[in-house]
Amino acid sequence: MGRLGVLLLALFALMAVGSFLPPLIDPMYHPMTGVDPEITRATPPSWRHWLGTDFIGRDLLSQLLAGARVAFMVGISAAFVSVVIGTALGLVAGYAGRWTDTVLMRLADMIMVMPTLLVVLMMAVFFGQLSIWSIVLMIALFRWPGVSRVIRSRTLTLKHRPFIEAARIAGASHLRILIVHLLPNVLPLALLYMTFRVTSAIIIEAALAFLGFGDPGTVSWGMMLQWVWKTGHMSQAPCWLLPPGICISLLTLSFYLLGRAMDEVLDPRLRKEKGVG
Amino acid sequence: MTLFRYILRRLAEIIVIFLIIQTVLFFLFHLAPGDPVARMVDPNMAPEEETALIREWGLDQPLGTQYLYFLRNFYSGRFGVSFHYGAPVAEIIGHRLPNTVLLFTTAVVLSALVGVRVGKYVAWQKHSHVDMVVTMAALVCHTLFLPWIAMLILWFFAFKVGWFPVTGMISPELWSNPASGGLMKALDVLHHMALPLLTLFLIHFGSFLLVMRGSMRDVLTEDFIFTARAKGLPERVIRDRHAAPNAALPVVTYVGLSMAFSINGGALTETVFSWPGIGRELVFAVSNNDYPLALGCFLLIAWVVLMANLIIDTLYACLDPRICY
Amino acid sequence: MNPAESNSEHEAPAIALDYLRRVYRGGGWSDLSADKVVALNNVTLSIPRNCIFGLVGESGSGKSTLARLIVRLEQPDRGAIRINGEDIARVCGRPLKRFRRRVQMIFQDPYQSLNPYHSVRRIVEEPLVIHRLAPGGRRRSKIIDTLAMVGIQPPEAYLCRYPHQLSGGQRQRVAIARAMVLDPDILVADEPTSMLDASISAQIFHLLADIQQRHRMTLLFITHSLAAAHYLCDTIAVMYRGHIVESGPARTVIGNPKHPYTQALLDALPKFGQHGREHRFDTLRELELAASFTHGCIFYSRCRRAQAHLCAHRAPKRISFGQGHSAACFFAADASNASR
Numbered sequence: 057m058g059r060l061g062v063l064l065l066a067l068f069a070l071m072a073v074g075s076f077l078p079p080l081i082d083p084m085y086h087p088m089t090g091v092d093p094e095i096t097r098a099t100p101p102s103w104r105h106w107l108g109t110d111f112i113g114r115d116l117l118s119q120l121l122a123g124a125r126v127a128f129m130v131g132i133s134a135a136f137v138s139v140v141i142g143t144a145l146g147l148v149a150g151y152a153g154r155w156t157d158t159v160l161m162r163l164a165d166m167i168m169v170m171p172t173l174l175v176v177l178m179m180a181v182f183f184g185q186l187s188i189w190s191i192v193l194m195i196a197l198f199r200w201p202g203v204s205r206v207i208r209s210r211t212l213t214l215k216h217r218p219f220i221e222a223a224r225i226a227g228a229s230h231l232r233i234l235i236v237h238l239l240p241n242v243l244p245l246a247l248l249y250m251t252f253r254v255t256s257a258i259i260i261e262a263a264l265a266f267l268g269f270g271d272p273g274t275v276s277w278g279m280m281l282q283w284v285w286k287t288g289h290m291s292q293a294p295c296w297l298l299p300p301g302i303c304i305s306l307l308t309l310s311f312y313l314l315g316r317a318m319d320e321v322l323d324p325r326l327r328k329e330k331g332v333g
Numbered sequence: 334m335t336l337f338r339y340i341l342r343r344l345a346e347i348i349v350i351f352l353i354i355q356t357v358l359f360f361l362f363h364l365a366p367g368d369p370v371a372r373m374v375d376p377n378m379a380p381e382e383e384t385a386l387i388r389e390w391g392l393d394q395p396l397g398t399q400y401l402y403f404l405r406n407f408y409s410g411r412f413g414v415s416f417h418y419g420a421p422v423a424e425i426i427g428h429r430l431p432n433t434v435l436l437f438t439t440a441v442v443l444s445a446l447v448g449v450r451v452g453k454y455v456a457w458q459k460h461s462h463v464d465m466v467v468t469m470a471a472l473v474c475h476t477l478f479l480p481w482i483a484m485l486i487l488w489f490f491a492f493k494v495g496w497f498p499v500t501g502m503i504s505p506e507l508w509s510n511p512a513s514g515g516l517m518k519a520l521d522v523l524h525h526m527a528l529p530l531l532t533l534f535l536i537h538f539g540s541f542l543l544v545m546r547g548s549m550r551d552v553l554t555e556d557f558i559f560t561a562r563a564k565g566l567p568e569r570v571i572r573d574r575h576a577a578p579n580a581a582l583p584v585v586t587y588v589g590l591s592m593a594f595s596i597n598g599g600a601l602t603e604t605v606f607s608w609p610g611i612g613r614e615l616v617f618a619v620s621n622n623d624y625p626l627a628l629g630c631f632l633l634i635a636w637v638v639l640m641a642n643l644i645i646d647t648l649y650a651c652l653d654p655r656i657c658y
Numbered sequence: 659m660n661p662a663e664s665n666s667e668h669e670a671p672a673i674a675l676d677y678l679r680r681v682y683r684g685g686g687w688s689d690l691s692a693d694k695v696v697a698l699n700n701v702t703l704s705i706p707r708n709c710i711f712g713l714v715g716e717s718g719s720g721k722s723t724l725a726r727l728i729v730r731l732e733q734p735d736r737g738a739i740r741i742n743g744e745d746i747a748r749v750c751g752r753p754l755k756r757f758r759r760r761v762q763m764i765f766q767d768p769y770q771s772l773n774p775y776h777s778v779r780r781i782v783e784e785p786l787v788i789h790r791l792a793p794g795g796r797r798r799s800k801i802i803d804t805l806a807m808v809g810i811q812p813p814e815a816y817l818c819r820y821p822h823q824l825s826g827g828q829r830q831r832v833a834i835a836r837a838m839v840l841d842p843d844i845l846v847a848d849e850p851t852s853m854l855d856a857s858i859s860a861q862i863f864h865l866l867a868d869i870q871q872r873h874r875m876t877l878l879f880i881t882h883s884l885a886a887a888h889y890l891c892d893t894i895a896v897m898y899r900g901h902i903v904e905s906g907p908a909r910t911v912i913g914n915p916k917h918p919y920t921q922a923l924l925d926a927l928p929k930f931g932q933h934g935r936e937h938r939f940d941t942l943r944e945l946e947l948a949a950s951f952t953h954g955c956i957f958y959s960r961c962r963r964a965q966a967h968l969c970a971h972r973a974p975k976r977i978s979f980g981q982g983h984s985a986a987c988f989f990a991a992d993a994s995n996a997s998r
């Protein structure tokens with residue numbers, strides 16, 4: 057299972073790297089601005105366009121490749137930021153205890169129950185068109201609570217271990233204990249959660265783009281689906297519909313499989329604390 | 334602490350959280366770039382209406398006073414006037430809410446019933462082919478990208494074979510015809526609901542199945558199952574009477590945890606199938622810069638989410654004898 | 659420094675505890691009436707310099723709590739802890755950090771007391787880094803010397819190992835090295851061998867005794883076994899439910915115990931090659947009395963020698979027998995006579 061996930065991921069990574077290639081071959085293969093001069097409508101696959109073209113004659117394969125790049129970028133950076141925030145807050149909450157813990161965890165509960173997609177939509181109301189990086193930031197800002205809950209409960213079990221107390225007796229400051237002693241112990245868990253966060257970030261970005269609130273300057277898979285939908289090509293061009301959807305679902309699946317495999321390697325008792333969504 | 338006191342405490346907490354959410358939204362509303370008055374007042378409004386609205390919301394007052402106006406209006410049921418519909422937000426929400434509740438609860442209940450049952454069954458058939466296939470299928474369902482599967486379903490059932498209507502919730506000609514009876518209308522709604530229901534069902538079913546299967550597996554390793562086996566009880570009794578009730582608890586937790594996730598999914602499904610619910614209305618309002626409507630829909634969703642979590646936690650407390658608050 | 663002061667400091671005991679009290683409150687902080695555990699009650703003790711001091715008691719008697727207070731992992735609810743004459747019960751900041759250099763501790767469970775993600779080198783180096791000691795090239799040689807001293811041979815081969823690659827005994831040696839690398843004046847060892855095999859335990863005993871000799875420091879050795887204390891310690895104190903019930907030179911206390919609880923502990927020791935004298939003192943009740951511990955002697959409910967009119971109502975004062983030997987029992991003075 058885990059190996060399948062890694063294999064799929066490698067494939068997607070290859071796609072992301074390959075996305076730089078088509079525009080070099082011919083400017084008409086540019087995913088965003090390249091238009092085939094002879095085509096002005098959606099076409100099925102051909103030798104010229106392996107996956108066909110969209111409604112104004114842009115190449116779908118190069119869009120798909122560019123979408124892989126965006127998905128990785130969004131997924132990994134949003135996951136990274138949210139895991140950094142979640143780990144930092146979880147460590148502090150667990151280690152400090154008392155009211156720091158209470159306040160942070162109440163905040164986490166509050167954010168955790170909110171549907172992130174709709175929250176980011178609300179932000180679009182206030183801030184207008186969101187750029188891809190602000191989308192990444194928003195996803196990160198609203199997806200940390202799951203991580204911090206897990207890291208906190210791990211920290212709670214660690215903080216009374218003798219090796220932490222030995223560090224205190226040796227004179228280590230709180231900051232040093234957090235960074236030098238606790239952090240390495242929760243890092244594998246944080247890494248595991250990063251794989252889950254990658255998935256949810258990709259899905260949220262894709263859904264956002266599908267609803268028409270993506271960054272208009274990037275081609276993402278969600279955006280491709282939106283073009284099918286908005287331009288009314290649903291009934292006419294099913295072959296346009298398949299590739300981006302399959303890619304999103306498979307990428308999600310591969311990160312999920314990877315996470316599950318890592319999960320089993322790590323402490324199996326932690327399975328129950330896994331966040332969802 | 335008794336359950337009753339626990340519920341009271343949680344209710345108080347929810348009220349505070351809701352106030353915080355409102356406050357954050359209010360300040361975002363006013364501090365975000367752009368003119369806050371323009372966000373509340375429809376540019377196409379008549380001048381006298383406009384002044385009335387400005388007075389009602391205190392838009393010419395200092396920020397603190399506006400905040401109080403905002404709270405007062407909210408708690409007296411005035412959520413503003415939608416730009417797009419030109420009608421009070423409360424009225425629109427009142428129309429949309431039942432549709433969402435109908436679709437969403439049907440889907441969740443149905444998929445929970447089926448998912449839990451099948452999960453229970455396959456957990457018992459550990460490592461058999463059935464288990465493998467079903468689990469893999471559930472995994473795929475769990476990871477499907479919702480708008481995509483919704484569009485596929487729409488394409489196949491509505492466009493390709495044409496069994497189901499493409500959009501909406503009702504057929505206007507049927508409903509405007511005075512001759513059509515209640516049963517006809519109900520069937521019409523069901524006919525429209527089939528595809529969005531199928532979408533939501535597929536998405537939730539896989540997750541319920543996986544959670545139930547996993548938690549059954551955990552339960553199966555526990556002592557009381559061995560005891561039951563040692564007593565010579567039939568496998569079916571062990572499965573349904575001993576293992577399943579214990580394994581159901583994580584499913585309840587899961588419903589709470591995945592609430593946010595399924596509400597996102599609900600909004601997406603409603604949008605794809607043009608189901609006139611709250612989620613689609615929110616997406617719609619955001620696209621049209623219809624601020625009052627967006628705010629109203631969002632606050633309603635937030636409130637529902639918070640209350641649903643309270644209900645789930647209470648349910649959990651009732652089901653699990655080990656927990657005492 | 660003026661000579662008189664340094665002189666007086668020289669005379670101060672390594673550790674002096676004054677009416678130390680520590681209460682653990684169960685349940686929430688909001689509920690003050692929640693059940694509380696008095697882990698230590700009015701513990702008064704003086705531990706001289708350059709000796710091995712044994713603290714003996716059954717599990718749950720508060721030994722670890724006492725250790726945690728002395729190394730300042732926790733603070734007492736009441737009382738003073740004087741280390742070399744200086745009260746450290748409530749210090750913080752810079753003085754606390756200075757204190758940390760002088761008092762170190764070894765934990766019971768060597769499997770839990772080393773950070774699994776740190777190499778041996780890093781574990782032993784950590785205190786030096788924190789206190790900015792032995793900078794540059796001297797640091798490595800200091801680490802190697804310390805490892806060699808605790809019997810990790812050859813030290814270089816172990817520098818890059820991780821705790822899971824070490825045996826229990828080796829782990830405990832590394833833990834001792836981590837404590838000794840700061841050259842502390844006081845080392846607290848909380849049941850350092852209770853998780854180890856008997857033969858490894860003996861090696862660790864020897865190591866601790868040897869280190870104490872060579873470094874001329876104070877070793878507070880905590881154990882639940884009178885035999886171990888007898889073997890290793892110069893002076894011992896016996897603890898029961900948060901109270902020191904008897905203390906004095908090891909040979910005197912074990913050879914001529916005065917408190918019924920100490921006597922019960924001695925009875926409980928396995929004796930080889932002795933017949934017929936299984937219970938020399940026989941001070942333990944078969945059935946515990948249900949008694950409240952608010953007023954009377956702490957040992958009352960289990961004491962066979964108890965006299966209800968006296969022991970149930972008043973706590974006995976310590977009675978001294980000279981040479982620092984004392985016991986807290988109304989009948990301590992005639993205890994040995996009674997048993998013969």
Ligand SMILES: Nc1ncnc2c1ncn2[C@@H]1O[C@H](COP(=O)(O)OP(=O)(O)O)[C@@H](O)[C@H]1O
Nearest residue numbers: 682683695697716717718719720721722723724
């Ligand atoms: N953190 C704590 N919270 C509550 N009670 C505690 C805590 N630590 C110790 N105790 C209680 O204090 C008493 C003394 O414990 P301890 O010092 O560990 O004894 P020992 O080390 O002699 O076995 C015990 O009754 C124990 O239950």
Ligand code: SF4
Nearest residue numbers: 955961964969987988
């Ligand atoms: S004072 Fe009384 S109860 Fe306490 S130990 Fe002595 S004889 Fe026993």
Ligand SMILES: [Mg+2]
Nearest residue numbers: 718721722849
């Ligand atoms: Mg102990």
